[in-house]
Amino acid sequence: MTKARLKPPWIADLILKALLAEEEYFEKSGDLEEVYRCLAEKSGIFRAKIWYWAQTLKAMPSFLINSIYWRHIMFKNYMQIAWRNLKRHKAYSFINITGLAIGLACCVMIMLWIQHELSYDRYHQHADHIYRIARDITEGTLQGHKAITTSPPLAPALRDGFPEIVEVTRIGRRGDRLFSYEQNHFLERDFFFADDSIFKIFTFSFSKGDKTTALNTPNSLVISESIAEKYFGNEDPLGKTIILDEKTDFVVTGVIKDMPSASHFVADIIMPFETIAKIDGINLSNWGWNGFYTYILLRPDASPDALESKFKTMLQEYQRQGFYFLRRERLFLQPLKSIHLHSHSMGELSSNIHVSTLILFGTIAFLILLIACINYMNLVTARSSFRLREIGTRKVVGAHRGQIAKQFLGESIFTALFSLAISIILVELFLPVFNRFADRQLALDGVSFIQILPVILILVLFVGLIAGSYPAFYLSSFNPINVLKGTTGIRLKRSRLRNTLVVFQFSISIILIFATLQVKDQLHFIRNKEMGYDRNHIVILTMIDSEARKRQSALKKELKRNPEILNISSSQFLPNDVGSSTWINWPTKPEGLVIPIHAGEVDYDFIDLYGIEIVQGRNFSREFSSDRNGAFLINESAMKALGPEFHLGMDFGHWGSPESSGKVVGVMKDFHFLSLHEEIKPLYLFLNPDVNWRLSIKIRGGNIRETLQFIGQTMKKFSPHYPFEYRFFDDVFNRAYQTEQKIESIISIFALIAIFIACLGVFGLAAFTAEQKTKEIGIRKVLGASVSEIVYLLTRDLVRWVVLANVIAWPVAFYAMLRWLQNFAYRTNISAATFILSAFLALCIAVLTVSFQTFKAAAANPVDSLRYE
Amino acid sequence: MKTLSRAEETILLTILKLGEGAYGVSIREQISKDTGQEWSFASIYTPLDKLRRKGFVKKIKGHPLPERGGKSRYFYEVTPSGIQSLIELRESQQKIWAGIPDIILESNGKK
Numbered sequence: 001m002t003k004a005r006l007k008p009p010w011i012a013d014l015i016l017k018a019l020l021a022e023e024e025y026f027e028k029s030g031d032l033e034e035v036y037r038c039l040a041e042k043s044g045i046f047r048a049k050i051w052y053w054a055q056t057l058k059a060m061p062s063f064l065i066n067s068i069y070w071r072h073i074m075f076k077n078y079m080q081i082a083w084r085n086l087k088r089h090k091a092y093s094f095i096n097i098t099g100l101a102i103g104l105a106c107c108v109m110i111m112l113w114i115q116h117e118l119s120y121d122r123y124h125q126h127a128d129h130i131y132r133i134a135r136d137i138t139e140g141t142l143q144g145h146k147a148i149t150t151s152p153p154l155a156p157a158l159r160d161g162f163p164e165i166v167e168v169t170r171i172g173r174r175g176d177r178l179f180s181y182e183q184n185h186f187l188e189r190d191f192f193f194a195d196d197s198i199f200k201i202f203t204f205s206f207s208k209g210d211k212t213t214a215l216n217t218p219n220s221l222v223i224s225e226s227i228a229e230k231y232f233g234n235e236d237p238l239g240k241t242i243i244l245d246e247k248t249d250f251v252v253t254g255v256i257k258d259m260p261s262a263s264h265f266v267a268d269i270i271m272p273f274e275t276i277a278k279i280d281g282i283n284l285s286n287w288g289w290n291g292f293y294t295y296i297l298l299r300p301d302a303s304p305d306a307l308e309s310k311f312k313t314m315l316q317e318y319q320r321q322g323f324y325f326l327r328r329e330r331l332f333l334q335p336l337k338s339i340h341l342h343s344h345s346m347g348e349l350s351s352n353i354h355v356s357t358l359i360l361f362g363t364i365a366f367l368i369l370l371i372a373c374i375n376y377m378n379l380v381t382a383r384s385s386f387r388l389r390e391i392g393t394r395k396v397v398g399a400h401r402g403q404i405a406k407q408f409l410g411e412s413i414f415t416a417l418f419s420l421a422i423s424i425i426l427v428e429l430f431l432p433v434f435n436r437f438a439d440r441q442l443a444l445d446g447v448s449f450i451q452i453l454p455v456i457l458i459l460v461l462f463v464g465l466i467a468g469s470y471p472a473f474y475l476s477s478f479n480p481i482n483v484l485k486g487t488t489g490i491r492l493k494r495s496r497l498r499n500t501l502v503v504f505q506f507s508i509s510i511i512l513i514f515a516t517l518q519v520k521d522q523l524h525f526i527r528n529k530e531m532g533y534d535r536n537h538i539v540i541l542t543m544i545d546s547e548a549r550k551r552q553s554a555l556k557k558e559l560k561r562n563p564e565i566l567n568i569s570s571s572q573f574l575p576n577d578v579g580s581s582t583w584i585n586w587p588t589k590p591e592g593l594v595i596p597i598h599a600g601e602v603d604y605d606f607i608d609l610y611g612i613e614i615v616q617g618r619n620f621s622r623e624f625s626s627d628r629n630g631a632f633l634i635n636e637s638a639m640k641a642l643g644p645e646f647h648l649g650m651d652f653g654h655w656g657s658p659e660s661s662g663k664v665v666g667v668m669k670d671f672h673f674l675s676l677h678e679e680i681k682p683l684y685l686f687l688n689p690d691v692n693w694r695l696s697i698k699i700r701g702g703n704i705r706e707t708l709q710f711i712g713q714t715m716k717k718f719s720p721h722y723p724f725e726y727r728f729f730d731d732v733f734n735r736a737y738q739t740e741q742k743i744e745s746i747i748s749i750f751a752l753i754a755i756f757i758a759c760l761g762v763f764g765l766a767a768f769t770a771e772q773k774t775k776e777i778g779i780r781k782v783l784g785a786s787v788s789e790i791v792y793l794l795t796r797d798l799v800r801w802v803v804l805a806n807v808i809a810w811p812v813a814f815y816a817m818l819r820w821l822q823n824f825a826y827r828t829n830i831s832a833a834t835f836i837l838s839a840f841l842a843l844c845i846a847v848l849t850v851s852f853q854t855f856k857a858a859a860a861n862p863v864d865s866l867r868y869e
Numbered sequence: 870m871k872t873l874s875r876a877e878e879t880i881l882l883t884i885l886k887l888g889e890g891a892y893g894v895s896i897r898e899q900i901s902k903d904t905g906q907e908w909s910f911a912s913i914y915t916p917l918d919k920l921r922r923k924g925f926v927k928k929i930k931g932h933p934l935p936e937r938g939g940k941s942r943y944f945y946e947v948t949p950s951g952i953q954s955l956i957e958l959r960e961s962q963q964k965i966w967a968g969i970p971d972i973i974l975e976s977n978g979k980k
Contacts, residue, residue: 007938027928030940031893032910037936059911066918 008036009049012056019063021070022400032056074403075410081390082411086418092383093415095764096376099757100419100463103365103372105426106753107459109434110365111452112427112442114358119262120340124203126297129166130336131304133158133294134345135329148334148345150294152277152284153318155195158294161314164302169198170273171265171293173349174280176544176693178722179269180243181231185721187544191269193276201297208238209254218275221250224258224268245546246721248279261441264339265349287323293349295336304333346579351439364750367508369463371754374501375761376412376467381474382498382768391475392483404476412468416460437746470497499801502765505758506805506842507812512751514813514838515820518830519744522821525828526737532671533575534611537704538729539711540574541695545719552690555718564700564707569605570692575612576733578673578683584638585653587660595641597634597682598673599655603689607633607668609698617648617666620687628687630662636670638682654686662686672826675736679825696729755842759849762798766850770794770857777857778865790858795847802846806839813838873925873958876916879904881925881955884945892931892942893917917945925951 008029016029032055040048086093121127133154137145155168175190196215198204204211207225214222221242228237237252244250250271259266277284282291298304311331319326334343340352391404427444435442442448543549556568573579584595606612607619615636620627632652639646646664654661670680699707712724734741770777777790814830821827873881883899884891893910896917900908920926931942947955 026940027893027943028910028914030934030937030942031897033938033940034894034934034936035897055910058909059914062911062915 008033008052012053015056015060016063019060019067021067028059078407078410079414081407082414085387085411086415089383089386091767092379092764095760096379096415097419097422099372099375099760100369100416100467101422101426102753102757103369104416104420104423104456104459104463105430106365106368106750108423108427108444108452108456109431109442110361111455112431112444112448113434113438113440114362115448115452116262116440116442117340117353117358121262121264121336123260123262124336126201126203127336129298129300130201131296131298131333132336132339132343133296134332134334134343135290136332137328138330146343146345147290147347148293148343149290149347150292150331151287151289152273152282152292153287154294154331157314157318158296162307162310164299164307165296166299167197167200167297169195169201169295171198171295172273172276172282172291173265173293174276176542178245178544179231180246180721181240184231185723186230187723187725188269191271192265192267193271193273194267195273198270198295201295204259205257207255207257208236209252211254214254215270215272217253218272219248219250220253220272220275222254222256222270223252224256226258227268228252228255244279248275250275263350264336264352287318288325296333304335308332361746364512364747364754368750368754368757369459370466371505371508371757371761373463373467374505375757375764376415377470378498378501378761379764379768380408380412380467380471382765384471384475387475388478388483391478392480395478395480396484401476405472408472408475409464409468412471413461413464416463416467419463420456420460437742439742498765499797502758502762503801503805503808505761506802506846507809509751509755509758510805510809510838510842511813511816512747512754513841514809514834515817516744516748516751517834517838518813518817518820519740519747521828521831521834522824523737523740523744525826526676526740526824527734529672529676529826531576532612532669534609534698535730535733537699537701538609539697539699539708540727540729540732541697541711541715542725543570543693543695543719545722548715548719548722549691549693551718552692552695555714558714558717559697559711562707562710564702564710565697566700567605567609567698569609569696570603570689571606571694571696572601572688572692573673574694574696574729574732575610575671575673576675576736582656584642584682584684585656585658586651587653587658588651589658590645593645595638595682597638597641597684600673600683600685601688601692602685603687603692606685606696609696612671613669614666615669617664619666624665626662627665631665631687632662633666633668633685634664635668635673635680635683637680638684639667641682652684676826677824755845759845762846763849763853766794766798766853770853774857774860774865777860778862781862782866787855787858791851791854794854794857795850798846798850799843802843803839806842809838810835873954874916874919876912877920877925878955878958880913880916881920881947881951884926884947885952885955889944891945896945920951924948925954 013029016032017025020028032052036048036052039051086097124130132148133150135147135150137147150170152170155170158165159168171192171194173190173192175188177188177191179186179188179191194215196213199211199214206214209222214220223231223237231237231242232240237255240252242250242252256270258268274284276282283289298307308331315326315329315331340350341355341358343352344354394404394407424444431442431444543552548555552570556570559565559568578598578600580600581596581598584597602620604620604622607614614633616639617633620631620633624631632654634652648667649663649665651660652662652664653659664684668683668685672680673683674681697711708726711726715722715724773794780790780793814835817830821830879900880896883896883903887895887899893913897908897910897913900913917926921928925948927946927948929944929946931944933939933941
């Protein structure tokens with residue numbers, strides 16, 4: 001029998017080890033092992049093992065009670081000491097707990113947010129098997145352009161062609177239409193229309209009506225509970241009639257519970273797809289009309305990859321049927337659960353979020369917590385001299401190093417738990433503010449709390465361990481003899497680690513300050529950038545009423561009677577966002593030349609009203625009757641892209657048509673018709689005065705209120721039932737940079753919090769240093785040092801740390817902001833001023849924080865500090 | 870006076886009987902032999918611990934031994950106060966037993 005096999009069962013041994021104190025363990029396990037070996041020789045290893053286990057299990061109750069009893073006694077003692085220390089040093093406890101509480105509150109809030117973002121669309125029963133069909137477009141310079149909108153005939157083709165697809169639905173979204181019930185008129189910002197299979201694919205809970213038949217019949221309507229209440233109050237909505245645009249009747253056939261906010265689309269009104277297609281004149285068999293969203297429910301055992309590869313042959317078939325443009329398209333599947341985090345194309349149904357944003361804010365929250373942990377570490381180790389006697393005494397009466405370390409770890413976990421309680425209150429208080437920034441409705445309710453509770457506890461444990469580990473390691477290493485001889489025996493050397501940590505804290509703060517300054521700078525740049533068009537005193541109306549739209553010229557005439565109104569123009573797009581895009585084409589286009597181009601419908605006055613410059617040729621003009629249906633203005637970028645092919649008066653195909661639809665009459669100076677994230681691309685404008693929805697009214701800056709009133713009254717005359725709503729173009733323009741503005745405010749808040757917590761720590765350390773050096777200062781003053789010399793002595797180190805922190809922070813911040821700025825095609829440079837300002841701010845804040853302590857110490861009368869000697 | 874339980878008394882006497890070689894394993898073996906019953910380790914450790922806390926026995930660390938996986942034996946020694954308590958126990962028992970008619974003991978003993 002080999003020696004190794006004579007080892008007793010290790011699990012039982014482990015149990016003994018866990019239950020017993022060290023010495024007890026050696027004795028008892030030794031006894032057991034001795035007999036065990038004897039038994040193993042005599043009656044075999046198996047019997048011996050059973051015996052060993054039996055003995056261990058029989059002994060367990062008494063061992064257990066014993067160990068719990070002693071642990072309880074010691075635990076009570078540790079808690080008592082921890083609590084007494086908290087109470088005795090109120091200022092330091094305040095610094096520690098405030099810092100940790102704020103840090104934890106940031107983390108909890110960000111965690112709630114991340115949890116919300118990750119939960120998008122997961123509530124659907126078939127969430128794992130639902131996919132959205134998206135397109136990948138490749139032609140010429142356009143490589144792998146992702147588009148999420150698809151055409152109406154795709155859905156039937158998928159349903160008929162692929163048995164693994166269980167259900168298909170088309171979903172469309174329209175907006176700004178008038179819905180009326182009896183005398184009540186509502187302008188709905190958006191409504192949805194879909195095939196009835198939408199209820200089979202997605203999980204909707206119907207509170208009234210039958211989901212299998214709700215959208216079966218034409219002119220039926222499904223509404224959410226909140227819409228039902230808005231229109232019908234307490235009446236039963238089923239069977240009621242709602243009129244769309246004062247023309248078409250719809251009968252309510254179902255009421256659904258409001259969709260959870262964690263959905264990538266939230267539909268309050270759903271109508272049958274084909275009814276709306278008929279009203280809006282949507283050609284259901286046009287493969288080029290990509291204005292809709294197609295979702296499929298895949299059979300659970302089918303492979304999405306295999307399906308994707310089969311799409312190609314399907315598209316080729318329709319290509320042969322005349323839809324030649326399908327050759328540049330490839331279809332792919334977007335899993336439903338990935339849409340919110342990973343799909344970022346034009347025309348998303350709600351604003352999706354980048355994973356990198358989640359990571360960024362998660363990291364910042366975590367760093368803030370780390371700064372707070374560092375405060376705890378620094379203050380506890382710095383002030384360890386106050387606990388030396390305690391540690392010494394504990395060691396003398398028999399505590400070994402592990403126990404002291406455990407005590408201090410326990411203390412830091414205790415502090416962390418205490419901070420957690422406070423942080424929960426902070427979260428409750430500040431969640432509404434956070435919601436406003438993040439544009440979410442997060443709440444710290446029971447369900448979400450329980451969901452993040454494990455993570456919070458891990459976080460608290462982490463804080464306790466990180467913050468407590470160094471103190472535990474450091475304090476338990478003291479030699480009891482030196483300690484008890486008096487503090488003179490042990491030299492509390494100026495901890496290099498402590499300084500390093502302060503430098504680290506300040507580096508993080510400086511990076512955040514730097515980022516705030518840079519984001520501000522970029523936003524300022526955007527606000528003041530010469531866009532190439534006028535933004536001031538322009539009122540924007542949206543003409544929803546189709547009747548009023550048809551009488552546009554009369555409306556314009558009526559409005560122009562007011563001398564305050566300088567000019568009026570109608571257009572489909574505003575000059576800061578021309579969304580439609582197509583390809584340049586004309587009869588003699590060389591094969592292989594592919595130029596994507598944006599297109600916008602305007603009227604005769606658009607160029608004048610927005611002050612867009614014409615650099616070649618002429619503007620649209622009423623004097624040329626041929627302009628009405630055959631004139632195009634292109635911008636300089638389009639001219640450049642055309643190169644030698646361009647000449648004024650060249651033929652031009654509308655919407656990429658290969659036949660000529662008219663002539664290019666002029667070239668506009670480039671203006672930023674997309675956000676500054678993107679470079680100026682080719683663009684052409686054409687006349688289509690009578691169908692445009694947007695009315696831009698240039699007013700004199702004089703009496704704005706009265707002018708608006710006049711516009712309102714005039715509008716009422718033309719469309720009496722439609723509510724009058726207006727916006728200023730400047731606001732519309734600024735809304736496009738809302739994300740950046742939000743990022744600016746969130747980062748500046750985080751920067752403030754970070755620097756605040758870092759300063760709390762520095763404040764604590766300064767107070768401690770001043771306390772330690774009371775006598776030194778007294779002696780120096782007696783020997784003739786001035787107040788300013790002593791202030792210098794006390795702040796010298798801090799200034800050194802902050803300067804060092806700057807040196808570390810600068811390259812990191814510089815690199816990070818460089819990356820961020822690359823999101824913009826037009827951006828500021830990172831100027832030296834940002835570096836200097838961030839350094840200066842950090843230094844000022846740090847010095848200001850300690851100044852109170854320093855001056856108090858420096859100005860103290862030396863008699864007071866020295867007289868007890 | 871601190872009283873002794875039945876198990877404590879047995880263990881104290883066994884330690885005395887074993888003299889210098891009294892440690893967990895030998896104590897258990899001796900008791901099992903004397904009483905004719907198998908005693909588990911748990912049933913001797915608990916009284917031993919109590920005796921130690923009452924100050925009736927002393928624990929002495931021996932040398933590490935290979936047959937114990939390199940762990941030391943811990944020997945037990947009865948302290949003077951332990952001996953004192955045994956003497957007191959015997960006296961009080963004698964007092965209790967005194968006056969019980971021999972006949973009862975004998976007749977029951979024969980059965």
